Amino acid sequence: MFYCPTRIIFADNAMQKAKEYIASFGKRALIVTGKNSAKQSGALSDTISVLREADINYALFDRITENPTLDIVMEGKSAFLQNNCDFVIGIGGGSPVDSAKAISLAAANSLNRDEMYNTSVFKKAYPILAIPLTAGTGTEVTQYSVLSDPLTKKKAGFGCDLAFPTLAVLDPKYTLTLPPKVTLHTALDALSHLLEGLYSNQRSPIVYPFIYKGIASIMKFLPIVLSKPENYLAREELMRDALYGGMVIAQGSTTLQHSIGYPLTSFYGIPHGLANAMVMEDIMELYYPAIQQELDDLFSYLQINKDNFYTWLKSLPFERKIDFSEDFIDKAIPQIMSSRNMALNPLPVTEQQVRTLLENLRKT
Structure with missing residues (x-):
């Protein structure tokens, strides 16, 4: 068996090639990323340009750190809902993309902190766009999200088909920095x-x-x-x-x-x-x-x-x-x-x- 429901665009100037697909996701995106790498790589500016060309508004949630926590996901869920977003964009290494998946599921299913590993309550998800900036995790084409709980110092993941990104946009130039x-x-x-x-x-x-x-x-x-x-x-x-x-x-x-x-x-x-x-x-x-x-x-x-x-x-x-x-x-x-x-x-x-x-x- 082989299952990969994610559309993959792997190319130079991949964001421009993805524009028509992104335009179908919704009218307001939550961009989930860290403080620096999305800017330094040029991926954030490319993403914002495409969103503007497609007449899509966005809110920026740039609080993701290495080894994202359940608490950060809950903050991202609040940002998603408060800004009336209808899809999520994860830009970065595994941490921002994993966080974007979890935020999509938390917002769509009204999950609280203690439910993030309970996949039985995951019934739906908002569209997820994954833009990797590293050549490592492969999370842009998986159903997994790995999160940390600072209260227990436990790092663990969940897997759910709803967490597969809808679209993965891969451009090697983003890894040059x-x-x-x-x-x-x-x-x-x-x-x-x-x-x-x-x-x-x-x-x-x-x-x-x-x-x-x-x-x-x-x-x-x-x-x-x-x-x-x-x-x-x-x-x-x-x-x-x-x-x-x-x-x-x-x-x-x-x-x-x-x-x-x-x-x-x-x-x-x-x-x-x-x-x-x-x-x-x-x-x-x-x-x-x-x-x-x-x-x-x-x-x-x-x-x-x-x-x-x-x-x-x-x-x-x-x-x-x-x-x-x-x-x-x-x-x-x-x-x-x-x-x-x-x-x-x-x-x-x-x-x-x-x-x-x-x-x-x-x-x-």
Whole structure:
């Protein structure tokens, strides 16, 4: 099975090409974004120009930060309703787009803070336009939204078909202003998504071409972008790879590799893609006995072996270890084990195995 109800426009000057579709969404938009990246990339001005050309009014909600919270979503819901909006535009990385999805659902279904993870009460949604500014999350083509609860320090996601964006507008030029670390971390997130398409026990050969092509492309073009940030062709390839990753996890979701990263982000502010990368080798080793054939087929396509992949991963400039306490491990394990992603692992995973994975991250 393959399901992706999102219309995708991937092109130079993509916003102009999307104008006729955006005009059908409504007459007043809530633009959901952060403080800086939408302006710096040029995406905000492009969006506003298209809205004006289509005679669409808008309100700006630019309070989204990394790891958006339930409280910010509730503020966005109020802004949406107070400004009589009829569709929402998320501009940014995963945080603004995930927030836009949640705001659409919260406003359409009159949800309160405590209902945001209860998908059984989601009955409708306002149209969602997603404009990614990173090449990472793929959230522009998924049904997922990941939010944080500052009261419990828990980061978790929900999945609902109503959260699929109506339209995704991808223009590689918006990624040219990304800082090197953000470029790296978001690409590693996309790589994680592609690998987890093989790991998930809901894996489907339908998406294997996306997985193979996306991983090969990231391995080739990520080092190029890190050394030459202005290389448009390489940026275009990475944005397409992230799109592939989103389409992959929309079918099979994610696994322990994502679950273990959530508390690292919630407690220590580790960027999501980096958290995935820090455990990538250990997770592959853990899973390998259960999915040896799938991984061997992948490496055959890539014309490398598993050790070659680890060598490439080690060549990338990111931290592998962090300082944390035993107390953190004791708090993190229940969150990880109760995550919905754990049901999708390709083999049973014990608390002790999770503890070992976390201990391996600790600086000695």
